[in-house]
Amino acid sequence: SLVVNHTDHSLVFADLSPEEYRAVRDYMWEQRDLNISRDASTKASGNFIFLIDLRLPKKVDALHYLDTKGPKPSREATVVVFFGSLGYLKEYVVGPIAGPNMRHRDVTFEKYNVKMLPVTARPVTIGEYVQVFTFLHYEVFLELEQILKESFDYTQGKKTLHIFEGMPRGVKSGDRQTWISFFRDYSGMYIHPVGFEVLIDHGSTNSSRWAIKKLLYNGQYFDSVHEFKTMYGLGKVKKITYKDTANYASLKPRTKPTGLAPYQFYPQGKRFSVRNSQVIYLDWCFSFGLSSLTGMRVFDIRFKGERIAYELSVQEAMSVYGSVTPGMIMTKFLDSSIGIGRFAHELVRGVDCPNVATYIDTYRYIDTNVTQRFRNSICVFEHDVGRPLRRHFADFFHNSFGGMPNSALVFRTITAIGNYDYVWDFIFYQSGSVEAKVHATGYISSSFKIDGSLKYGHQVAENTIGNIHTHFINFKVDLDILGVKNVFQTKDMRYEEVFLPWMPERKAKVPQLVEQQLKTEKQAAMRYGMKTPRYFHVSSNQTNRWGHQRSYRLQVVTFAGDHLPESEPEERSMSWARYKLAITKYKDEEQTSSSLFSQNDIWNPAVDFSKFIEDNERIENEDLVAWVTTGFLHIPHAEDIPNTVTVGNGGGVILRPHNYFDEDPSISSPDGVYIQPG
Amino acid sequence: SLVVNHTDHSLVFADLSPEEYRAVRDYMWEQRDLNISRDASTKASGNFIFLIDLRLPKKVDALHYLDTKGPKPSREATVVVFFGSLGYLKEYVVGPIAGPNMRHRDVTFEKYNVKMLPVTARPVTIGEYVQVFTFLHYEVFLELEQILKESFDYTQGKKTLHIFEGMPRGVKSGDRQTWISFFRDYSGMYIHPVGFEVLIDHGSTNSSRWAIKKLLYNGQYFDSVHEFKTMYGLGKVKKITYKDTANYASLKPRTKPTGLAPYQFYPQGKRFSVRNSQVIYLDWCFSFGLSSLTGMRVFDIRFKGERIAYELSVQEAMSVYGSVTPGMIMTKFLDSSIGIGRFAHELVRGVDCPNVATYIDTYRYIDTNVTQRFRNSICVFEHDVGRPLRRHFADFFHNSFGGMPNSALVFRTITAIGNYDYVWDFIFYQSGSVEAKVHATGYISSSFKIDGSLKYGHQVAENTIGNIHTHFINFKVDLDILGVKNVFQTKDMRYEEVFLPWMPERKAKVPQLVEQQLKTEKQAAMRYGMKTPRYFHVSSNQTNRWGHQRSYRLQVVTFAGDHLPESEPEERSMSWARYKLAITKYKDEEQTSSSLFSQNDIWNPAVDFSKFIEDNERIENEDLVAWVTTGFLHIPHAEDIPNTVTVGNGGGVILRPHNYFDEDPSISSPDGVYIQPG
């Protein structure tokens, strides 16, 4: 059976435990001066702990602990409080969590360079949604009951309409005006738009000041509910007539499931082990966690005992939509502001992950008043990729076969953020490579077909446009190659004309190796749309046996569309997407490329990634972090109904050893096969 | 158990049977006037049947037979004869194969526009290799025995040196001068260069006229064996001293195999069936074959009974190398001239394909005098990709889960062409997509390290340079979307500045869908290095339920390096590699993008793909063929020793339905799963 030596070192990266969440929450609740509500659905006007999440230790402290037996960094939490009563937001660090010395410290200024964040920068809480639904009930559903019945067969309490919000909520900082589109009350509502949208101003924390600012019905705009009603009554509105349709969004199988699909099993048990937020698999060892905001992350990735990377993490998932309708015309989703890890739900055995996977529970505290357990929300499994990792058959001179199957460890979460589901994989190969991969599935966003719609997408169902959009995903890759002092190198080919040495009258163009070491952050910012070198390397100055700098290469796999032009005021919140890859000098303060507040104050972002490189620091023999952007252009088509399939709809980055070792480490794998003729 | 209805229609695409090969061979042998030798290793001066391979039926005849109950096209063979005694090559069609009416017809002119091909355009046969070895034995090994002993511990009959040839064989049409590099007598010799290379002129079919033209020893050139010997004796040569090293190229596992890796099985038997060169898998049906030259191919690909593609096939695998040494400085391999399918050897269960795969024998007649059976050289299996094909979890408004695992059918061969092994996959997904994928593994080519070597690659082992090179792979994709009359469309996004309809003073840049239908072959030639639209479609003018043209999209996955500049005289033999994707009007005469003769008369190629598009035919409502080039730049590194791993070293193309259906066909899969809360 499997013999592994777990350490508890990994616990410095572990998510907060239920006990820790509770201790932090109770501590904050007890601070009389903060005057925090204990209600799970605190109204916009109240004070509310929106988020408690692990505060990562400073890297220098963590390394001191891990590598040189320094003290264990104390456990700390990040706590985000919405002060609705005061009209601002604050972020605190609370810690050390264990024991009686817990303290809180306002870090808003040191983190965001402002004393407080504007209240309009906050995500919409469940408490605010309750208010939105109430508002809609009175201002829209009751007021327009007759029209909605006629148009959409709306029946109060029986056949309702559901909402989908456009984002950002306005056109400038301070705005909190949301276009809400209505959808039929079906499973998979996202592809059942009815053709009715309203613009609601919920900028005030006092919901009695909220207002409907505009309405759109079947392509026609109205300034008020009253105007719409009047015009409709006068017959001056082109009516939508309700037509019953089968639910084409249903995911119910149309064929009886037979259970015949191939099935993977471990002939002699698992070859990996999970304990203390640590995974050990053959030569691999890493720690893991799940941030409510940014999602899945792993730390202290080691291969054969040597640290390859300090951190590999999801940072952001962003989409920019096109539409003729207001609900989507401006829409730019920044999922980490809603919470990526937040929506890592239970994984379904045999579909989301193999039956034989190890499933791990996670605990979160976000937009609630109690720690929530998410059962089986991470899975870990070994998978036969179905293609040899390497092989060679020889029948010239020597006759033999050597090779091995490609069995790799997959670490996975799946996050269903509203309509879309992202499948997040970190894959650990026996050749020393790590792959970060993301695939999209779930429902597309859609809009009701009106004049001009087809400029923005194809019709994919009855009256339904699948709107064109981009997917951009950002990963943080903090490689540490033989310590933190690294350089960034590029490699590529170039045809050089040379004389043939044995035939000096003859020239030929011959591929040469072109290597460069880049000196500054700006040089190393590899923009999309520019010709960049083909190979990117984070390298040590230490060399392998053959005298070459030991390095890991970052191979980006991407099908990205065009990034939003920088002239747009929303762009700075997503400025990481300018770069296929960017290299920055490590800073504890530059923990994430996006932020909780980017979505709702998109024009004045709390974190603007481009500033990480604007100071153009030197990156030679420094601790380097690579920020990788992948993605794909999505032009929805009929086959996105009911759900987008993962085939072809993904991207990622492969971290590959490149002169890091003296030879391929898989040569020592227990999976190797060698055949010689009798 | 599985109920399938195979047809024998597929047999029109089936490889020749052993009986058919024999009938054709015997017929040709019996033609007195052709005067063909029956010796398996006929010398260069003799007349020799190099190749017998299936001659594909004309497409119009095949479709008449398949679709409208026309007569079955007769079986025909392509026969390539090397007339060494006459100094030229010819290609014949022989058929109909069954019965007494067999005839042969010289098709050299109709195929290549010349009455005969120059004898120097032929690949080196086993017969010629026997002569090369004899020549080397007398002219090099015996002459230089003492030096070779001192330098490389060469011992006649005991410790020999093996050869690796540079290609092309010269610098202009008519040349047949090959730089031969010597390697140690180890398994995996390809990464054991000794630093000794000779240029041999074997242009004459009379081997007594062959000559050594140059020698290279430890970076120093000599005009003759005599000069080398003399200089060496005078101490004017910088000597290489033999050093015994362990065989770092060995593929023998260093760890005891444990058999613990995950394993895939079919819980209730196979869901696919193979008969009559036809595969049926769920909604898929296709015919298959394996050309000795171009390799794996499938025909008449149908999904739910409807033909998607007439042909999907491997065309060529090409590499351009860089080196300071002559053995590789000019090297450009065109594998189909050596034979890709020719080297599809037996697949190893549990490594190359799963144990539970179906293995198929193939039969070939190439460079021999007898039909050869290649046992288990194709495998077919269903594979759980390990990631859901689609899934959505909902907890807003409706609470449910729907999804399915991604089980797909893999059709595979692996070809070991000298040092390199390519893994070729055609993958059939339940969502209606087909993927053509190739991965590289096996040994890199290498050269002995001398001054200036490091411009062309890294050192990867003792004295060994892994030379920089490109991999370019060409696929033929003859999609037929609802018949043969199709158009070629591109789709992409563009930011357009628009006024917000409800706020006319405000502008925003919004993604719009940009669609184009291209009219001519030149317009549709999508060059590498140029900005091209992101989506490529072969479309019917028929529309789906939502009014959109039914199409398949070609998504190219590539990491290609730079193509050889067109100014180089060798470029026209590989002109297909200029284009990521090119569309041509279908012609029976444009069967392949490369040819058997491209490698050895590279300067005057029998097939120059760029000519397929030079006539710039219209491509609207025509039978269209897409030629897709994928590949990757390979800068070898220490981890390529002993073998390149497949992770990250591949490319391909995904054929995806795009408005072809009215919704995702996988919704009808028996693998669908749906969960609703109790």
Ligand SMILES: [Ca+2]
């Ligand atoms: Ca910086």
Ligand SMILES: [Ca+2]
């Ligand atoms: Ca680092």
Ligand SMILES: [Ca+2]
């Ligand atoms: Ca043409």
Ligand SMILES: [Ca+2]
């Ligand atoms: Ca076609």
Ligand SMILES: [Cu+2]
């Ligand atoms: Cu999408």
Ligand SMILES: [Cu+2]
């Ligand atoms: Cu290669």
